[in-house]
Amino acid sequence: MANTRGWETRQGREVGAVTRKIALEVQGVTKNFGGLKALNDITMEVPEGVIVGLIGPNGAGKTTLFNAITGVYPVSAGRINLFGQDITRLRPHNIVRLGIARTFQTGRPFHNMTVLENVLVGCYFGGKRRISNAEAVSRSMEILEFVELAHRQADPVTSLNLLDRRIVEMARALATGPRLLLLDEVLAGLNPADLGRAVEIIKRLRDRLGITVLWIEHIMKAIMGTADYIIVLHYGQKLAEGRPEEVVDNAEVNETYFGERGVKLA
Amino acid sequence: MAGIEPKKIAMAGLALLALVLFPLGVSPYIKAFMVTLLMYVVMVQSWNLFSGCTGYVSLGHGLFFGVGAYGFAIAVTTFKAPFWAALLAAGVIAGVVAVVLGSVLLSTKMNVAYFSVLTLGLNEILKAVVANTKELGSSYGITLPPLTNQLIAYYYLLGLALIITILIWQLKRSRHGLALKAVFADEVAAETAGINTLTYKFQTFVVSGIFPGLAGGMIGWYWSYIDPYMAFDLIISFFIMEMVFLGGIGTLFGPVIGAVFMSLAIEILSTNLQNIHPILFGLAVIIVIISCPGGIMELFDKYRARASRKALALPKQEGVS
Numbered sequence: 001m002a003n004t005r006g007w008e009t010r011q012g013r014e015v016g017a018v019t020r021k022i023a024l025e026v027q028g029v030t031k032n033f034g035g036l037k038a039l040n041d042i043t044m045e046v047p048e049g050v051i052v053g054l055i056g057p058n059g060a061g062k063t064t065l066f067n068a069i070t071g072v073y074p075v076s077a078g079r080i081n082l083f084g085q086d087i088t089r090l091r092p093h094n095i096v097r098l099g100i101a102r103t104f105q106t107g108r109p110f111h112n113m114t115v116l117e118n119v120l121v122g123c124y125f126g127g128k129r130r131i132s133n134a135e136a137v138s139r140s141m142e143i144l145e146f147v148e149l150a151h152r153q154a155d156p157v158t159s160l161n162l163l164d165r166r167i168v169e170m171a172r173a174l175a176t177g178p179r180l181l182l183l184d185e186v187l188a189g190l191n192p193a194d195l196g197r198a199v200e201i202i203k204r205l206r207d208r209l210g211i212t213v214l215w216i217e218h219i220m221k222a223i224m225g226t227a228d229y230i231i232v233l234h235y236g237q238k239l240a241e242g243r244p245e246e247v248v249d250n251a252e253v254n255e256t257y258f259g260e261r262g263v264k265l266a
Numbered sequence: 267m268a269g270i271e272p273k274k275i276a277m278a279g280l281a282l283l284a285l286v287l288f289p290l291g292v293s294p295y296i297k298a299f300m301v302t303l304l305m306y307v308v309m310v311q312s313w314n315l316f317s318g319c320t321g322y323v324s325l326g327h328g329l330f331f332g333v334g335a336y337g338f339a340i341a342v343t344t345f346k347a348p349f350w351a352a353l354l355a356a357g358v359i360a361g362v363v364a365v366v367l368g369s370v371l372l373s374t375k376m377n378v379a380y381f382s383v384l385t386l387g388l389n390e391i392l393k394a395v396v397a398n399t400k401e402l403g404s405s406y407g408i409t410l411p412p413l414t415n416q417l418i419a420y421y422y423l424l425g426l427a428l429i430i431t432i433l434i435w436q437l438k439r440s441r442h443g444l445a446l447k448a449v450f451a452d453e454v455a456a457e458t459a460g461i462n463t464l465t466y467k468f469q470t471f472v473v474s475g476i477f478p479g480l481a482g483g484m485i486g487w488y489w490s491y492i493d494p495y496m497a498f499d500l501i502i503s504f505f506i507m508e509m510v511f512l513g514g515i516g517t518l519f520g521p522v523i524g525a526v527f528m529s530l531a532i533e534i535l536s537t538n539l540q541n542i543h544p545i546l547f548g549l550a551v552i553i554v555i556i557s558c559p560g561g562i563m564e565l566f567d568k569y570r571a572r573a574s575r576k577a578l579a580l581p582k583q584e585g586v587s
Contacts, residue, residue, distance in 0.1 A: 092454075093459075101459075110452060110455065113447060120444065121445070121448050133441075
């Protein structure tokens, strides 16, 4: 799939007219686990309304960065801003209410609930204000329609396949009304047909809901073809960033990612 | 919210009437059995409320029972409080202990395993502290004025059992209940979905500590004598868990069924197979957990699902766990 457009133009804006607000600002974030620096002075920005891919070899610190942003792990140093507001020391449930939702690497929907109940949790607890039961149900159903899972609303999550479980998790995240959505390897383990469906949903989040997406993925074809911008982590540090085609051509990235055998990224 | 069927209301009303009238025509022996049974119902439901709904297994839930019993005894003997006030004091003291323990045991640094071990240890610590405190009667215990009418204990405990069962029933229909269900499944995911897990756990823990306290106060009076080894007997905590697992953890009536079942078994076996019956209970729980983790309620649900499939002539479900 040829992808020559830059992230400014995906939304029909002119190249160069980059007056987007910064959704997420990570400033010098460091996370130590004992002697291990899982994140070492990371500084990055995620502009509003785009899909930013976060890639890097295993152990690069991608998921740790997500945990730092969402407040699951308190950071050792640095600062994290969401639309200019400092969220560094907040607890996860407060951060969600300010507009960051996430999914988990291993897929963690609530296994003891139905599909609808999972989404309801997001509606009830993740929003800024308290909503009525009727409103929560209708909103949840809207979200399930959006991700094309409304027909399974009454089913227990345990009866779903891998893709649908991931989508439930995404729907639960969407139900919190996020401005920024963190997706952690939502494509891992999916077959090619499901892969396409999942990518379509992620694109629709940006194009129809205007949600900013920060997305960790190992499936290069999918993320290079979808993301507007790519950030590469390696050993807890930012190695490179740029448009997908720039990152693909970056010799340093290719070397650390694939070794020196000359295989090129994507 | 969906309305409740009139048939169910009628059934609940009849059951309540039967429970109210039941002790009027039976022997003191049966009344005594019923008091013990109702004590266990209050205990299992209070365990079910917190541990059953959140997955934080308390191995020493009986400590609140002991605290209640001692709170009552001290209020009556040292402070000469009237009985109703002493019962209230039992609940309040158990609540205060729950607030203190909850704020320590349910902090962000604690996980389920620590919680379990610490509750177990705390029960033993309290037992030792009471046994070594002169003002609390040390290990000689405290003698109380006797409770002359068994019916007082019966109706009091029946009331508590009803209140906590209704509480759990309402909880399960509320968003508070949904939050606890999320905590049970995955605490980090619950937190990142916007649930303030600490607050929900804490509130539930405190309420679940007050009920055993209220029951413990009454039972102390009913026994008319308490010592640390009775009030903080670990077997109470263990029986509670066995009853819950036997009946069905996290369900509304499972623990009650488990309590009835095991109280009967205790009554029968403890006279015929003295000292062996706890072994049998342990075995029974192991068998239940291996073969039917949902307890008696799971069997019941399976049976009902099969019956309704038969009634609708639907094909047998396959491959769905």
